[in-house]
Amino acid sequence: MLLYLRTLLFNTGYYSSGIIGGTVSLLLWPFLPYPLRWRAVTLWNRFVMWWLKVTCNIRIKVIDQRQYKNHPVVIMAKHQSTWETLFLQYHLAPVSVILKKELLRIPFFGWGLASMRPIAIDRSNRMQALKDVKIKSIERLKQGISVLVFPEGTRIGLGKIGNYARSGADIACSTGTPIIPVAHNAAECWPHKHFLKYPGEISIVIGDAIPTEGRDRKTLTEELKNWIEQQIEQLPIARDDGRYAPWQQQKNTPKASDSPTE
Numbered sequence: 503m504l505l506y507l508r509t510l511l512f513n514t515g516y517y518s519s520g521i522i523g524g525t526v527s528l529l530l531w532p533f534l535p536y537p538l539r540w541r542a543v544t545l546w547n548r549f550v551m552w553w554l555k556v557t558c559n560i561r562i563k564v565i566d567q568r569q570y571k572n573h574p575v576v577i578m579a580k581h582q583s584t585w586e587t588l589f590l591q592y593h594l595a596p597v598s599v600i601l602k603k604e605l606l607r608i609p610f611f612g613w614g615l616a617s618m619r620p621i622a623i624d625r626s627n628r629m630q631a632l633k634d635v636k637i638k639s640i641e642r643l644k645q646g647i648s649v650l651v652f653p654e655g656t657r658i659g660l661g662k663i664g665n666y667a668r669s670g671a672d673i674a675c676s677t678g679t680p681i682i683p684v685a686h687n688a689a690e691c692w693p694h695k696h697f698l699k700y701p702g703e704i705s706i707v708i709g710d711a712i713p714t715e716g717r718d719r720k721t722l723t724e725e726l727k728n729w730i731e732q733q734i735e736q737l738p739i740a741r742d743d744g745r746y747a748p749w750q751q752q753k754n755t756p757k758a759s760d761s762p763t764e
Contacts, residue, residue: 600620
């Protein structure tokens with residue numbers, strides 16, 4: 503019961519603050535230049551991370567392996583939850599995220615997204631979407647804005663590996679831009695399409711920049727895939743109770759003798 507109440511409290515603050523943040527971002531859009539606008543808009547993202555800790559006791563452990571911390575870069579991250587879309591937008595900002603254009607039509611939340619110069623695509627026309635992604639991504643990189651790519655294209659359940667598209671590597675190789683790989687276990691605490699949020703510590707690993715000049719996009723994508731998935735396998739269980747939710751595929755399942763007692 504306490505878990506439901508804490509999640510309900512989080513959602514109340516999450517959605518109500520999102521309405522306020524979206525409205526403010528719309529009002530600020532004509533008056534603030536982009537560098538100031540993303541700082542103002544991502545204050546909401548920071549609030550959500552703080553509110554998540556206060557209400558649901560979900561903490562964040564950042565393992566930052568970067569030696570190269572300049573902009574712009576192409577960020578390629580695992581997509582499991584809503585959490586990483588919020589966290590990465592401010593932690594690695596300024597960044598333009600590749601997303602489906604339908605998200606920009608959501609009242610309030612879509613307004614905030616639109617003010618951040620996302621790369622919105624029409625998935626109904628795959629070939630045109632690929633062209634648009636590359637053209638707009640190159641534009642953002644020339645402007646000094648990093649590009650956030652979820653190479654699997656959609657959220658993938660725990661313990662599962664989606665098809666890693668080569669578009670992110672293609673953008674990076676075409677422009678000679680370094681790639682920053684990102685792995686995390688956010689879905690253990692904030693699972694996609696499920697109401698409850700589980701107390702625990704989300705671990706996120708930000709890898710060092712991978713040079714792309716002279717690299718082949720196919721082998722580079724495979725290298726990134728292996729790095730991300732291996733990092734995820736090595737991460738500890740995020741939830742404080744040491745368990746996965748019933749619908750989540752378990753990896754590194756503890757032996758019966760090692761299982762926490764009820």
